[in-house]
Amino acid sequence: MKRAAALTVALAAHAGHADPLRLRADALATTASPAGLLVLDASGEARPGLSAEAVVWLAGGAGLDNGADHGTHGDVLVIAVDARTPGGVAAARLGRFVTALGALRPEHIDGASARVRLPARIDVEGAAGLPVSPDVMPGRTWDWLVAARVSRRFSDWGSLGVAYELRRDDGALVTEEVAVDAGVAIGRSSDVAARVAYDTVNRGLAEVALSASRRIRQVRVELYASHLAASHVLPATSLFSVIGDVAAQRAGTVITWAAAPRLDVIGDAGARRIDRDVAPELVLRTRLKLDDRGASALSAELRRSGVGHEAWTGARGAARIRLPRSLTASAELELVRPDEARGRGALWPWALAALGFAHGDWQSALAVEASASPEYRSRFDALFQLSRRWGAP
Amino acid sequence: MTLGRSCALVALCGLVACAGVLGLSRPGQGAFPHRRHVIAGVSCTRCHAAVGDGSPALHLPDDATCTSCHKKPHDPRPCLTCHVAPGALAALAEAKDHLNFDHRRHEDATRGNCMRCHTGIADGDDHLRPVMANCFGCHASDARRDARACSACHKNLAEEGSLPASHLAHDGDWLREHGTRAASSGDVCASCHQASFCASCHGVTVPALPATRRFADPFAASVHRAGFAARHSLEARSAPGACTTCHAPARCIACHTERGIAESVRGSPHPVGWVGITASSNLHGREARRDPASCAGCHGGAGERLCVSCHAVGGVGGNPHPPGWSSSRPLSALPCRLCHPAGTR
Numbered sequence: 001m002k003r004a005a006a007l008t009v010a011l012a013a014h015a016g017h018a019d020p021l022r023l024r025a026d027a028l029a030t031t032a033s034p035a036g037l038l039v040l041d042a043s044g045e046a047r048p049g050l051s052a053e054a055v056v057w058l059a060g061g062a063g064l065d066n067g068a069d070h071g072t073h074g075d076v077l078v079i080a081v082d083a084r085t086p087g088g089v090a091a092a093r094l095g096r097f098v099t100a101l102g103a104l105r106p107e108h109i110d111g112a113s114a115r116v117r118l119p120a121r122i123d124v125e126g127a128a129g130l131p132v133s134p135d136v137m138p139g140r141t142w143d144w145l146v147a148a149r150v151s152r153r154f155s156d157w158g159s160l161g162v163a164y165e166l167r168r169d170d171g172a173l174v175t176e177e178v179a180v181d182a183g184v185a186i187g188r189s190s191d192v193a194a195r196v197a198y199d200t201v202n203r204g205l206a207e208v209a210l211s212a213s214r215r216i217r218q219v220r221v222e223l224y225a226s227h228l229a230a231s232h233v234l235p236a237t238s239l240f241s242v243i244g245d246v247a248a249q250r251a252g253t254v255i256t257w258a259a260a261p262r263l264d265v266i267g268d269a270g271a272r273r274i275d276r277d278v279a280p281e282l283v284l285r286t287r288l289k290l291d292d293r294g295a296s297a298l299s300a301e302l303r304r305s306g307v308g309h310e311a312w313t314g315a316r317g318a319a320r321i322r323l324p325r326s327l328t329a330s331a332e333l334e335l336v337r338p339d340e341a342r343g344r345g346a347l348w349p350w351a352l353a354a355l356g357f358a359h360g361d362w363q364s365a366l367a368v369e370a371s372a373s374p375e376y377r378s379r380f381d382a383l384f385q386l387s388r389r390w391g392a393p
Numbered sequence: 394m395t396l397g398r399s400c401a402l403v404a405l406c407g408l409v410a411c412a413g414v415l416g417l418s419r420p421g422q423g424a425f426p427h428r429r430h431v432i433a434g435v436s437c438t439r440c441h442a443a444v445g446d447g448s449p450a451l452h453l454p455d456d457a458t459c460t461s462c463h464k465k466p467h468d469p470r471p472c473l474t475c476h477v478a479p480g481a482l483a484a485l486a487e488a489k490d491h492l493n494f495d496h497r498r499h500e501d502a503t504r505g506n507c508m509r510c511h512t513g514i515a516d517g518d519d520h521l522r523p524v525m526a527n528c529f530g531c532h533a534s535d536a537r538r539d540a541r542a543c544s545a546c547h548k549n550l551a552e553e554g555s556l557p558a559s560h561l562a563h564d565g566d567w568l569r570e571h572g573t574r575a576a577s578s579g580d581v582c583a584s585c586h587q588a589s590f591c592a593s594c595h596g597v598t599v600p601a602l603p604a605t606r607r608f609a610d611p612f613a614a615s616v617h618r619a620g621f622a623a624r625h626s627l628e629a630r631s632a633p634g635a636c637t638t639c640h641a642p643a644r645c646i647a648c649h650t651e652r653g654i655a656e657s658v659r660g661s662p663h664p665v666g667w668v669g670i671t672a673s674s675n676l677h678g679r680e681a682r683r684d685p686a687s688c689a690g691c692h693g694g695a696g697e698r699l700c701v702s703c704h705a706v707g708g709v710g711g712n713p714h715p716p717g718w719s720s721s722r723p724l725s726a727l728p729c730r731l732c733h734p735a736g737t738r
Contacts, residue, residue, distance in 0.1 A: 026603040039602055041589060055589045057599050075598040078589045087536060098591040103576045105638060106595040115580075123580075134597040134641050151577070156529065159577045172727050183577030188526050195576040202720045209573040222570065230634030230686040234642065239697040239728040240685035245715030248633045254566050260415035261480065268566060272631060275683055279631075283566075287612070288415070292480035297612060310627040316619055318611035332611045334619040338627060350620025354609040365609035373623030375652070385603050 022391035035061025102163035103179035103195035158184040206232035344374035633684035645690030
């Protein structure tokens with residue numbers, strides 16, 4: 001897989017100067033671990049309806065070591081070939097990618113997916129493959145998953161979908177879920193969306209999410225609610241999947257107000273509930289653009305979050321100022337005060353100052369980060385990023 | 394003067410002083426009075442004469458067009474220096490750069506009625522570019538739209554970088570909201586975002602891509618923004634299961650071991666009374682019911698034997714299943730067989 005990805009990227013890089021093939025390289029170095037990360041991102045369209053993309057990375061440093069392996073690490077994030085018929089009636093993808101079918105959880109797989117549009121606005125989608133394992137997981141011998149979704153679009157105003165997923169790791173049943181998703185547009189300014197996932201192995205609701213929004217001129221109001229049962233999200237082979245029956249629930253409203261052409265105000269008022277503990281979830285955020293495009297901007301945020309012993313209050317301010325000579329200066333400051341210090345410090349400040357440079361196909365940024373946290377009384381880190389792209393952006 | 398009036402006066406003065414910064418007004422700059430011109434009987438093409446010639450320009454009237462009626466301009470500067478709302482020209486230029494659009498092809502369909510598309514023109518210059526919903530008023534059954542072939546109109550959505558606020562909302566708390574919205578609109582998302590976009594967060598093989606992290610942009614949306622490293626334990630415990638939607642449970646112990654804050658390095662992280670003989674001194678049961686994913690983070694895999702030693706059938710720990718719990722699996726499957734040896738229930 002890695003060799004195939006390297007070959008794909010190399011081919012893309014070779015032709016990177018020719019539109020529409022594109023290549024992007026990102027390098028990140030940080031003193032925090034210390035660690036370095038190199039990412040190559042290539043994509044291109046061989047001909048209309050046939051395209052490919054690949055993202056590979058290579059990392060090294062003490063902070064990225066896992067156990068006894070102290071060498072460099074590298075892997076493929078995405079390597080996929082996409083094909084679709086001219087009218088978009090059918091489409092297929094082959095390779096390593098993240099598949100997300102309706103209300104099922106996204107899965108990173110090595111495999112294939114396909115979608116066919118049938119008459120009567122019915123769509124059928126399917127995905128199958130081997131789940132990608134993070135390097136912290138032990139090697140397994142026989143993992144696979146299949147997932148499918150059937151959906152119906154209703155004119156221009158809505159859709160309804162039903163999806164099913166079955167996953168086995170090392171031959172054992174890990175996930176079996178049925179999920180339903182729906183989206184409805186009510187007029188031009190209101191819409192409602194919902195997703196429900198039901199665990200059929202350890203029977204119970206795994207996840208529910210609802211969202212309804214309405215836009216009235218400069219104000220957008222969203223009502224939301226969610227229900228997430230951790231025990232149903234865990235692999236069914238885990239002992240911990242059979243003991244939890246408490247869901248984390250959250251509900252509230254977000255109001256986004258374009259108070260002035262350059263001033264946005266966002267308020268989020270809601271509540272979290274876990275078992276018998278209920279706590280408010282409050283956010284007030286403002287953002288002021290200092291020019292019409294928002295290249296320079298200021299923002300301020302106040303937040304109250306967390307449940308029970310984990311509640312905290314925070315404030316955050318950020319600024320980004322465009323400077324001459326393609327430079328941008330930015331700064332962020334965050335102060336977090338946990339309700340219960342428990343010997344971890346009463347205040348956790350975090351600050352970052354960065355200088356960015358973007359000119360033509362080059363981008364770079366240098367930042368200094370300072371913080372005090374439960375882990376460190378004080379800590380200073382430096383970050384550096386360099387990016388270059390070839391071909392069309 | 395009462396305190397209330399004083400405060401109101403101060404607030405008013407502040408608003409006036411900040412009006413320029415907020416974009417409410419600028420010296421000498423305001424929305425173009427389209428409505429007044431229409432009422433005066435001036436047709437759209439009288440000023441926007443170049444609309445019909447197919448030229449790629451913005452079709453804005455030049456000074457000569459204005460002065461053909463306004464014989465005595467009050468200022469030597471170009472008319473559009475002042476008579477257009479802040480940002481309006483920039484938005485138009487962006488549209489011209491990124492859209493495949495030809496006014497000529499729409500003349501017949503609209504019968505020359507510009508207001509058919511430019512519906513908000515009377516409200517000010519904020520709506521010079523029609524919203525996308527207006528396009529679909531006529532192109533509702535367009536096959537290219539059905540196929541999500543955005544390139545039919547948009548030259549390059551990624552480069553355009555404009556959020557489709559007219560038909561979807563990326564504002565508010567989109568990070569939380571996208572999971573609900575994307576479930577039923579996956580193909581709409583795919584019209585702008587490539588596979589790597591989803592994988593940059595939901596992919597399991599790399600912790601964070603530089604292009605996603607964007608530490609130099611404080612306004613970039615991210616779950617792990619600002620001092621998340623310090624806050625993450627509070628956030629994880631307040632939303633059990635949320636971390637597991639992207640990270641494997643084993644990620645916790647792997648990272649903590651690397652950083653020297655795992656149990657093997659600093660001893661047990663649990664408080665006194667975590668495991669006791671009486672129910673009142675057994676904190677771990679309640680916490681495990683609330684947040685089993687956290688338990689799995691350290692005690693997953695071979696570590697599950699610790700639980701089995703007390704909670705196996707006939708053990709002192711008793712039945713750990715919640716009331717009403719049921720499973721479709723046979724007792725011979727994992728993890729059932731760990732606690733239910735053959736012949737037990």
